[in-house]
Amino acid sequence: MTPVHDDVPVTVYSGMLWEAELVKAMLLDAEIFAFLSDKIFGGVLPPIYSATDTGQVKVKVSSRNIERAQAVVAEFLKNRERE
Numbered sequence: 001m002t003p004v005h006d007d008v009p010v011t012v013y014s015g016m017l018w019e020a021e022l023v024k025a026m027l028l029d030a031e032i033f034a035f036l037s038d039k040i041f042g043g044v045l046p047p048i049y050s051a052t053d054t055g056q057v058k059v060k061v062s063s064r065n066i067e068r069a070q071a072v073v074a075e076f077l078k079n080r081e082r083e
Contacts, residue, residue, distance in 0.1 A: 009035075012069045013059040013076070020057035026072050032065045 012034075013023045020036055027034040037058045061069040 006063060008063045009037075009060040010063045010066055011037075011058045011060050012066065013073050014056045017057045019080075020059050023059045023073060023076050026076055027059070027061060027069055030068065030072050032061055032069050032072065034059055034061050034069070036060070 012027075013020060015023075017039065020039075024034045024036060037060055039057050059073075
């Protein structure tokens with residue numbers, strides 16, 4: 001019998017490198033561990049790929065923190081729209 005793990009990385013945000021870094025910093029300020037994936041490709045591919053999610057940097061958190069992380073991301077998106 002294999003153990004069931006409910007603590008898996010999930011993507012809470014996907015965007016340009018600078019945006020992903022800001023979201024990650026906000027999550028860390030909220031004491032939610034976060035990390036970036038696809039950072040290499042997201043930093044070098046042109047923005048034309050953003051419509052297909054290729055070339056976007058993903059911010060990942062533990063599935064145990066998904067609800068708190070989504071609230072932080074929602075705050076980021078709200079603040080980004082105001083500018």
